Amino acid sequence: MKQIKIISGLLLSICTSVSLWSQTTGKIIDTKQQPVEGATIVMQQPDSTYLGAAISAPDGTFVLEQESDNYLLIIQHLLYHVKQVKGQTADAGIITLEQKDYNLDEVVIKGERPLVKVENGRLGYDLSVLSEKQVVNNAYEAITKLPGVQENNGTLSLAGASSLTIMMNGKPTTMTPEQLETLLRNTPVNRVEKAEVMYSAPPELHVREAVINVVTKRSHDYSFQGELSTNYQNRYFSSGGVNGNFRLSTPKVTLDIMYGADNIRTMEYTDLFSRHALNNNVYEITQNEKLNSKSWMHNVRTALEYNINEKNRLDVAYTGNFTPNGHSRSIADGSFQQSDLDKFTDNKMNNITVRYSSGIGLEVGGDYTRYTSDNNQAMFTQLSDKSENSYTLIGGQRIDRYSVYADQKHNLANNWGIGYGVSYRYAKDYDFQTYNNVTGNIKPENTVARLNEQTTNFYFSLSKNWATGTSLSVSATGEYYTIGNYHKWAVYPQASLTYLKSPQHTFQLSLSTDKTYPGYWDMQSSVTYLNGYSELQGTPGLRPMTNYNLNGTYILKQKYIFGLFYMHTSDYFAQTPYQAIDRLALIYKNTNWNYMRMVGANVILPFSIGNWYDVRLTLVGMQARQKCNQFFDVPFDRKKWLFAGTLDNTFKVGKNLSFELTGNIQTPFIQGTLDLASSFNLTAGMKWNFAKDRCSLTVRCSDIFNSSMPDMKVRFKGQYLDMNPGFYTRTVSLNFTYRFGGYKKQKIKGVDTSRFGH
Missing domain, CATH: 2.60.40.10 (Immunoglobulins)
Incomplete structure (x- = not known):
């Protein structure tokens, strides 16, 4: 109750502030x-x-x-x-x-748009320009084409950053990264105004790590437009879906409606060889595991933007994601065991967001997410000694997450600015799993767990902009975090300095600190049996990891980017396999390390030849050190250099036809006791616009040589394991899009959008 009073007082103070x-x-x-x-x-x-x-x-x-x-x-x-x-x-x-009349004789004027613009410490990219030649179909795919961004198995990373958060329109959400990715994959790229890349996010974004902020376009007139698309994908199995986006706008109101349905089928295949030491004996275990899954995914979003007047705006949005009747089946066959695991799932996510922007620099908002997951499992295993294990399981998860925030900005004399704000997030998690019909030599535990998590943040920021384009911002965020019996106060300083010597030379230095919290299920004392040999264990008491990032960036001629970075993460946690010493079991478990440290450099070099060929070379080199004194009975302290390179080529044939060829290579790396082999990915694609750009067809073949997933092995202090998950990663996809726009009224009174998207 005391915390609620404190928060209410802060909100009241902010709401009654007077703009300067x-x-x-x-x-x-x-x-x-x-x-x-x-x-x-x-x-x-x-x-x-x-x-x-x-x-x-x-x-x-x-x-x-x-x-x-x-x-x-x-x-x-x-x-x-x-x-x-x-x-x-x-x-x-x-x-x-009114346009001027130019009569030029034998004079050719050539212009080139800058790749990146630096505004108030943010690296701004025009996604429509970046993607006009690229083989991309939605906002998410366009983000993967940003300089320094890399996608690996559905996870986005930014060169020089330990972690990355994707946001829409600069405000927090209680949706998970996977749910936000689904939304972006259903968002047309022509609805995006720009993408802002920040290595040190300002506190009003309510995140403290590297951020890519996707700013959507605002409508200013009477119009109706839409986009219909259909897609096909083959990755061992064939999948496909349809998507529709519609926008109706007036100067006062804009209504967006989106619906997408996808039929998803996947296949994963893993070869495993384990030389498992137990009781002075060594058991050689071979195993082939096939995991295939299928489901329908339905996505819906409705967003209403209401311009109350020239300086006040109200936004309300609903997002839903539903995956009913999902089914996956894992069949493992090997020298130690044969198993069959059937799993049926039903997942639902509902999210609603409300945001109010005032003309006095005040923004308040709230966000609520309800997530439910139900799963039923049945496993049967026959071991090499003819003994049998089996069980059925009923499990699920219920999550309710609420967040509210208020932010206030003041512009002072001489281009100084201050900001302050408060946010509060509450999450209630209920997890359960009940085993029935248990036979054999397994010891499953029924689990019923409830977690209540609260996070309270308050911040103060100071900024200064000079007429030359140089800018400075510093801030401090205080946080009080509780989950169960864990209580923690923390302060997170952040700073960003951008020095614009001239438009040709830009220097940027940023410092950020942050905490990353584990998933709710990871903190439960549960055991999930993946097959007769492998199991997934929860980790009660798993601590959040603390990240410290220092980045330096030099931008030459608004397109060549050179960066240095240093990252240190205390209590880093990751899931690494371990061969048990008391039984024949391969355990996957998140554990806290002492730290993970990385230092390195990255270079981004774009080139072009005329209007028909564009190429971008991205190089990253770094050394990582990983140390853990309490990893079961095999502590480690390891170092490894890593080098990665990406060459992105785009060829334009005529006005409406373009081709791309992208190659990515990464040298061997480590993750705890695991050694990851080198990997290579070659992707080719084609994009054809026709019917006066109302229609587009894209074709892509990714991971042509089936080589993007590295082989993994463990050769460490008696642990001996080989895994090869790199089967069936080659993907062929087709996408057809039709865009239309109906009635559009011109010459209307403009709406002040100067504060939109931030």
Whole structure:
């Protein structure tokens, strides 16, 4: 109760804050009603006293941090006639520029858009430009094409960052990374305005690690548009699905509706050889395991954006993800045992988000997620000595997660700024599994567990922007965290400095700290039998890991990126296999290490030849040290160098046809006692736009040589294990998309979107 009173007091304090600034906004368009980007807007008083200046955004909007009862705007652009507009209100409205007439003889003007723009310490990428030639079909696939981003088995990583969070429109969510990925895979790339990459996220984002913030476009007019798509995929089995996205907008209201259905079938195949030492004997165990699964996945999203007035906006969104009647079957056959495991699942996720943005720099919001999972299992195992083990299991998980937040910003004199805010998150987790019909020599335990988790954060930030483009931000976030009997106070400092010597030379230095908490199920005292030899154990008392990141980045000519990084993670946890010393069992279990430390460098080099060939080379080199004094009876302290390279080639044939060829290679690495072999992935694709760009067809074959999954082995202090999971990773996919847009009314009053997406 005391905590609730404290939080309520902070929220009340923030909500009653008075803004120290005001703004003048407007929009620049041409005579064809298209937005004009890059126009310079100079604001003066009638006596020519300078008040401020701004540059129009890609959607034509601009924001001047000054407001005057009587002002003159001077709008200039290389391709348009200079225009002067007098005004007296904070909304300058829509300003139309007339194009200049150029008669050029034997003069060719060539321009190249910058790969990256640095704004307030954020690396901004225009996804529509990056993906216009790439073989991508949705926002998630476009993110994988960002410089320094790598996807490995559905997990995204950023070169130089120990962990990565994906966000939409700069606000926290209680959805899991997997659920957010599903949403992005169903989001058209043309609905995304830009992607912001931050190695040290500002505290108002309510995360403290590296972040990619996906900013969606806002509508400013009367329109109706949509997109219908269908896809086919073959990865041993054939899968496919359909997706529909529709948007209806007015200057006041925008309604988005999305629905997607996918029929998913997968196959995983693993070869295992274990030389297991037990009671002075060595048992050689061979095992082949096939795991196939099938399910239908339904995704739905409805989002409503309501512009109350020029400075106040309310957003409400519902997202649902449903996977009913999922079925997977694991068949393991080997020298030690033969087993058959059937599993039936039913998963549901419902999420609702509410967000209010005010004209005084205040944002408040809330988020709720309800997740339920039910699974029934039946396993039968026959061991080499003809003994049999079997069981049936009924299990499930119920999670309710709530979050609320409030953030306040003030712009002060001389381009100084302060920010402060508070957030509270509560999660209630209920896990259970009950064994029945147990026979043989196994000792399953019934589990009923309840966890209540609370996280309270409050922060203060200070920032400074110079006219040269240089910026500085520092912040400190205090956190009080409880789960069960675990209580912890912590302070997380963060800092980011961007030095813009000129548009050709940008330097950035960032420091961030964070904690990563284990999954709820990982902290239970449960045992799940995967087959007659392998089992998955929970870890009660598993501690969160603390991450410290230091990154330095140099950007040359707004496209060549050079980086150095240092990462140290205390109490790092990972799942590493272990051969038990008291029985023939292979145990998978998360354990806390002393630390995991990495230091290295990365280089991103894009090149182009004319308008037909683009290539981007990404190189990463680093040394990792991993130490654990309490890993069962085999403590380790290991070091390893890793080098990785990606070459992304895009060939454009004519206006509407493009091809891509991407190769990725990684040298051997380590994970605890595991040794990971080198891996290689070659992907080829084609994209064809036709019917006046209303239709597109993409074809892709990824992991052509079936070599993206590395072989794994353990040769450490008597542990001897070989695993090869790299079967059936080659994937052929096709995607067809049809876009349409109906009624569209022009010449409407612009809406202030200067604060949207942050």
